Amino acid sequence: DAGVIQSPRHEVTEMGQEVTLRCKPISGHDYLFWYRQTMMRGLELLIYFNNNVPIDDSGMPEDRFSAKMPNASFSTLKIQPSEPRDSAVYFCASSFTALEDTIYFGEGSWLTVV
Amino acid sequence: GNSVTQMEGPVTLSEEAFLTINCTYTATGYPSLFWYVQYPGEGLQLLLKATKADDKGSNKGFEATYRKETTSFHLEKGSVQVSDSAVYFCALKYSSASKIIFGSGTRLSIRP
Numbered sequence: 001d002a003g004v005i006q007s008p009r010h011e012v013t014e015m016g017q018e019v020t021l022r023c024k025p026i027s028g029h030d031y032l033f034w035y036r037q038t039m040m041r042g043l044e045l046l047i048y049f050n051n052n053v054p055i056d057d058s059g060m061p062e063d064r065f066s067a068k069m070p071n072a073s074f075s076t077l078k079i080q081p082s083e084p085r086d087s088a089v090y091f092c093a094s095s096f097t098a099l100e101d102t103i104y105f106g107e108g109s110w111l112t113v114v
Numbered sequence: 115g116n117s118v119t120q121m122e123g124p125v126t127l128s129e130e131a132f133l134t135i136n137c138t139y140t141a142t143g144y145p146s147l148f149w150y151v152q153y154p155g156e157g158l159q160l161l162l163k164a165t166k167a168d169d170k171g172s173n174k175g176f177e178a179t180y181r182k183e184t185t186s187f188h189l190e191k192g193s194v195q196v197s198d199s200a201v202y203f204c205a206l207k208y209s210s211a212s213k214i215i216f217g218s219g220t221r222l223s224i225r226p
Contacts, residue, residue, distance in 0.1 A: 042216070
């Protein structure tokens with residue numbers, strides 16, 4: 001079975017531009033998580049979904065960030081407008097149920113905003 | 115609230131050295147405890163886990179024992195290899211909850 005698939009793997013964009021990161025979770029998984037990783041703040045949970053519904057978005061840094069999950073096999077994380085401080089690795093992860101111990105991470109989207 | 119604290123890195127060792135990465139947690143009740151590993155350029159992947167007190171998780175020569183009395187879950191390996199160079203994350207999760215709480219990560223570098 002394919003793992004969590006993220007795109008793009010790398011993106012360099014100019015400040016002020018819109019950035020859209022995409023994620024396809026593992027088929028059959030009910031939970032989808034978006035994380036951000038930086039040297040300064042480590043690994044932060046931004047938002048997670050259960051059955052396509054956002055459950056907790058308390059980690060979303062500000063209104064410039066938004067996430068959607070229109071169906072069970074696709075999610076997006078959008079930053080508009082982007083700023084240099086948004087430069088980070090963004091990970092998508094999924095798990096089968098709340099009782100599942102393990103969550104499965106994608107390889108990440110490396111974002112650089114110049 | 116619930117949290118995980120790990121020793122700060124980076125940790126640099128020579129090949130075949132003994133490894134310990136400390137992890138302590140703050141939580142009520144009985145969470146499951148995990149170590150995740152992140153190799154360069156990749157996402158995190160589960161290394162080992164323990165679901166109750168005194169359980170020992172093990173994988174790829176790594177071990178960690180769930181110590182409730184000291185609220186710890188230290189990662190150990192008897193003889194490290196260059197290929198073990200990675201960032202290691204300690205984490206906890208309640209079975210009834212969706213979220214995993216991660217520590218800040220410890221970068222490990224192994225010299226040949």
